[in-house]
Amino acid sequence: MWIYDKKLEFPVKIRKADPRMAKVIITQYGGPDGELAASLRYLSQRFSMVTPEAKATLNDIGTEELAHLEMVGTMVKQLTKNATIEEIEKSGLAPYYSDHDKAVYPVSASGVPFTAAYIQSKGDPITDLTEDMAAEQKARSTYEYLINLADDPDVIEPLKFLREREVVHFQRFGDALRRVQDYLAEKRVFTMPDMSRVQGIRYTPNAQVSPFAQNAPNAQVSPFAQNAPNAQVSPFAQNAPNARVSPFAQNAPDIQTMPSVRDSNIPAPNMPSNVQGVPDMPNMNNRYDNKYDNKYDNKYENKYESKYENRYDNKYRR
């Protein structure tokens, strides 16, 4: 929930009416890269976000964007308050005035009403955070174009403040993305959709492991694995009915050295750490044939999933 704080995040005190600037600044209220889109994007995406850092980042930046929405609305209001009909006509604000008088309504500078099509909420944390970083850059560019169009310091100062916040948000989303990449990389879990629900596909023990795993075992330990979104495990892994731990988990890099484990107080699971780097393929296949059975599977599930679950749910809980 939210509680209203009866003040602006940064003061808006515009002495001189300027409907020409109101006509363009409104785009940061209801336009494609505006504050309403930003807030709605982050506050929607947080529901499917992983890691405590990224959840908090979406929640709090989404909240700050509401404060920015209020600042932009305030600018439009003050820029039009004392404008005469003649000034409105001359400035090109007449079409807006026809529909909305001097009220504040979410449209773009070119008059397109706000639409949720401006945003995404994709369920994939890498996809969402990458969109968010792009969104912050688009908003920064927009504020720079608005500053180029403005000539009144009363207007320029709040625009400069808002521009600066986009830069900071971009940094914070970058931090959160890095942390999410670490989190998704460290588990080394392969999952499959629940194939038993797909008609025509028989669910066999072998199908529990991704069919791609055998063909591309190196993908798991590729140095690029952490950065490539496609190599990441779905955030839903823990909830997927048929989720299985990869038999290759043993060959994952030494879990003791992973940043998240190092930083936590929870002792790392007792794992063989003698295999590092890129494993050789024939051995991988043998290992798979010999060792992969349900018992093994359960062992890993209990050991890792519960441990990671607890850590992520409880570590930062106060």
Place this chain on the structure above:
Amino acid sequence: MSRDELLKKLTAVDFYLIDLQLYLNTHPTDSEALNIYNNMVKEAKELREEYQRMYGMLMANNTSKMPWQWIENPWPWQYSFNFDLAGENG
């Protein structure tokens, strides 16, 4: 302190907190930042209480004099609510 001076100080301190909060979200073990944050929270709380005692409610979860002060003008989007920054940034 005048209303505008007090509001300006509170706005500055509250902004400091917003920015630190975002930083701490992705750097939860930075003890220096956490320390600054905790101290700033105290300062912000004192300024907020002083403002509300003298100039009315900032948040509706505060006590009110009679009559109900929450509805008092001006609201933040009104020109007269905001303090002046003119001249400070050239």
